[in-house]
Amino acid sequence: MARRPKVQPTLERGLVTPEGVVLHLKLASAGARASAFMIDGLILIGCIVALTLLAVLAFWLLSASYPGIIAVIWLLFFFALRNFYFTWFESGSRAATWGKRAMKLRVVARDGGRLTGSAVVARNLMREVEVFLPLTFLGFGAAQGFVSRWLMILGFAWTAIFLFFPLFNRDRLRAGDLIAGTWVVENARRDIGTDLIADQAARPAAISFSAEELAVYGQFELQRLEAVLRRDDPTTIASVADAIRGKIDRWDNINDRVFLDAYYVALRGELERKLLFGKRKRDKFDTIA
């Protein structure tokens, strides 16, 4: 049997919209997932502590008249919080719990379709074996003494398979994601950035460059230069300007930033013009154009 070509382990996945455009989704890293869960865990613990304090206070105030009702509310609330906190928030239009929102993540259906309520329920009920079962073996069992040490170690090793499941597959799927057909993607909002060439268009170009001088770089270098200009760090600007001046042997007596801006505008104009003719010069080694 032919071996499958080795897939580069990246976290980027393509999603083809019904309009036929490929959108690149970036899967959340295991670290981001863990941090999001930590935040949610802290929120849950905070809620339970607050609820318990409230219950104690209420019990102290009106235990004589309604002894049972406080316990009932506490029990139901605890149950709902433990089982449906995640489900509730992931059913919303942002499909993310507070932790996921903080880490700029969201849950989406793996096939790109709608995220159904049953999928959200499925992925979150699985937390019972992913989180609470390992905890049972670790904490509660030891505290209540109903498990021996060996049972605890073996039990934890078994449940650790579920706990660390996302680390064992390329798509960072939890057991719950696998069951529900979902995955978690980054949902960071990106800034459009200033229009680097619009600023320049108003002013006449400080200096002009010849075709040969613009032929030394390609798209990759242009976009590196774009990043440098956007970051606007003086030492980086100086060293990049030096490198480009050396490469094209132009030592005009002007400010580094002005030089780089002018070169960027000229290079981008040149490359985009070629792009319109279907020639994409990917990097400086590309000889296509």
Added chain:
Amino acid sequence: MIDAAPAPLFAARHFRAEREADWHELERLLDIVEKKSPRRLSSDELLALPRLYRATLSALSIARETSLDAAMIAYLEGLSTRAYFILYGCREPWTKQVAGFFRHGWPAAVRSLLPEILVATILFFAAALAAYHLVRAEPAWYGAIIPDAFAAGRDMEASTAFLRDSLYGAPKQSGLEIFATALFTHNAQISILAFALGFAFAVPTVLLLAQNGAMLGAMFAVYVPHGLGWGLLGWLSIHGTTEISAIILASAAGMHIGRAVAFPGRQRRLEAAAQAGRKAALVMIGVVLMLMVAGMLEGFARQLIRADEARFAVAGTMLLIWVSYFTLVGRRHHG
């Protein structure tokens, strides 16, 4: 006559200047949908949303082919993705989802689990039968099957009077509502666990189910020799027809997932798992509701109704309701 227009200078700059307002408008509408609610959109905005989405998506396609502004392309991609998930990921309103769940979603999901339900039922009662005979033959087994805390004195040495009192006696503690709630949360937690353990090829689910069945059988082995078999049946079945059905459904849901993961059939394993998981999750929402009903029956009805006949009547009615609901409701619905 054509005007002598300036040379058509196509550049990303014009491209961006022409469309940027649309993108910002789309971003604003998406913010409203995400942070507030889709209801806050005016009808004009609602109509504009898909148009702006398509315009942005087409701008992204053009930008990828003609522009080298990496920041702008990344922005467009991010914006298109956000809009895509809001437009294509939108769900029916809650009320419709809930109505759909009760009208066809839940009973249809239960019906599609029929093979697993049969297996789980047989397993449960086989375990009960085995435990019954085991304990009748060798009473020492009782302690191994039923934990002491659960037995609460109802063991092989218990007197007939004590056992009779445990079935028909007045409730000792007054906090019925706490008792009912605690029963519900405990049982629901166990059945969620049984469901989730289905992922491990259903083996732990089967063990959990068999253990519950065995406990039932062992209890009967205590009461039957004292001639209280029917009494126990009534005492158990008033909530048991609901609760045991729920436990069997939860285990069947777990087994369904285990089966899909182990034997995906013609589908790819991940797809089979996803399909099974969503179906099983529907069943599980129902199971939690059933256990809520069972908790109330167990906490209130069982303590308040003390005649065998009345208990059997409630039990039979509940069973009839569940069976006819699962077999009859939502058959006409397609899609």
